[in-house]
Amino acid sequence: MFKSVTLYTDQLVEMKNFYHNLLEIPIIEKGKNFFTLSIGTSTLTFKQSEGNSIYHFAFNIPGNHLTSAKRWLTERVSLNKEDDKDEIFYKNFNADAIYFDDPSGNIVEYIGRRTVIHDGEFSIQSLINISEMSVTTPYVKIVGQQLMEIGIPTFHNQSLQEDDLNFLGMDDTYVVLVPPNRTWYFSDVKSKTDPLEIKFTSNREIIITKDGRLKLK
Numbered sequence: 746m747f748k749s750v751t752l753y754t755d756q757l758v759e760m761k762n763f764y765h766n767l768l769e770i771p772i773i774e775k776g777k778n779f780f781t782l783s784i785g786t787s788t789l790t791f792k793q794s795e796g797n798s799i800y801h802f803a804f805n806i807p808g809n810h811l812t813s814a815k816r817w818l819t820e821r822v823s824l825n826k827e828d829d830k831d832e833i834f835y836k837n838f839n840a841d842a843i844y845f846d847d848p849s850g851n852i853v854e855y856i857g858r859r860t861v862i863h864d865g866e867f868s869i870q871s872l873i874n875i876s877e878m879s880v881t882t883p884y885v886k887i888v889g890q891q892l893m894e895i896g897i898p899t900f901h902n903q904s905l906q907e908d909d910l911n912f913l914g915m916d917d918t919y920v921v922l923v924p925p926n927r928t929w930y931f932s933d934v935k936s937k938t939d940p941l942e943i944k945f946t947s948n949r950e951i952i953i954t955k956d957g958r959l960k961l962k
Contacts, residue, residue, distance in 0.1 A: 746897070746918035747787045747875040750802070751942040752851075753794035759848040760791050767821050769869045787875040798939035801929050803842070803854035803877035805917055806867065811841045811857030813866035818845065818855070825852070825931040833931070837900075838917070844931035852929045858917050877912075878943060879921045881936040882957030889913065889922055891959045895949050925957075 754760050761780050764770045774781040778793040784804055806814055815832065818824065824831040825844040832843045835856075842856040856876050863871065882888050889905040892913050897920065899905065900912035911922040920943075927936045938957040944950045950962035 746914050746916060746945055747878060747943065748946045748948070749781075749788045749790065749942075749944045750875055750878050751790040751792060752800055752802075753798045753940060754791050754849045755794055755797045756848050757791060757793045763848050770872070771869070785872045785874040789875060797849055798941075799850050799852075799934060799937055800881075800939065800941065801852040801854070801877070801879040801921060801936070802875060803856045805861070805873040805876040806855050806857050806871045807861045807863040807873070808841065808857040808859035809862050810865075810867040810871045811843070811855070814855050814857070814871065815843050817867050818843065822846075827931045840917075846932070846934075850934060852932045852934060854931075861917075874918065876917060877919050877921050878941070879923060879936065880941070880953055880959075881923050881925055881938045882953065882959075883925055883938065884957055884959075885911065885922055885924050888953075888957070888959045891961075892920060892922070892951075895945075895951075895961070896947060897945075 764782055765772050771783045772780050773783045779790055781788050781790040822845045834841050839859045840856050842854050844854050847853055885907045886905050897913045905911050912919040914920055923936050925936055925938050940955045941953050952960045952962050
């Protein structure tokens with residue numbers, strides 16, 4: 746579902762070192778004020794900004810690679826914990842997840858889909874695509890309706906909840922629509938409204954403005 750996602754950071758150099766040098770994710774394009782990572786069939790771009798933005802996003806990996814991914818990551822980062830656990834099984838999604846923070850304070854998730862099995866152990870080629878991308882807005886129902894109007898349904902056609910997480914998407918890829926000031930899982934960080942851009946595989950493009958409005962590009 747996600748063809749490309751563009752996010753913002755005021756720590757561009759640190760972020761480039763973190764994702765490329767530490768996590769070994771390929772950079773496919775870069776310039777003075779941005780760099781773009783290859784996340785399987787998706788791309789993730791970070792652009793320089795004056796103020797810091799905070800997001801939650803997830804990368805899909807094969808379910809049988811989660812254990813080796815956890816071992817690989819713990820050699821490089823500290824995994825986040827909740828109730829003294831550093832991984833969780835989500836029954837509704839039939840998937841296991843681990844979390845960590847990047848230099849900008851984003852909450853990053855590797856989520857192993859149990860229905861997806863690949864040979865071998867985790868490597869950077871295990872990243873399948875961007876699985877989840879947060880959209881934080883005080884206009885949850887309005888933005889949710891706009892997403893549905895361009896063909897992105899709610900998970901199991903659930904009703905939009907103004908005060909909770911909402912998953913909209915398909916094929917194990919979701920926009921995580923959430924109001925401000927909700928604490929992210931495996932974190933003490935609260936959701937905040939920040940700008941971003943998404944291009945979907947349908948070639949529809951959206952912009953989330955700094956005040957949380959959705960605009961079609």
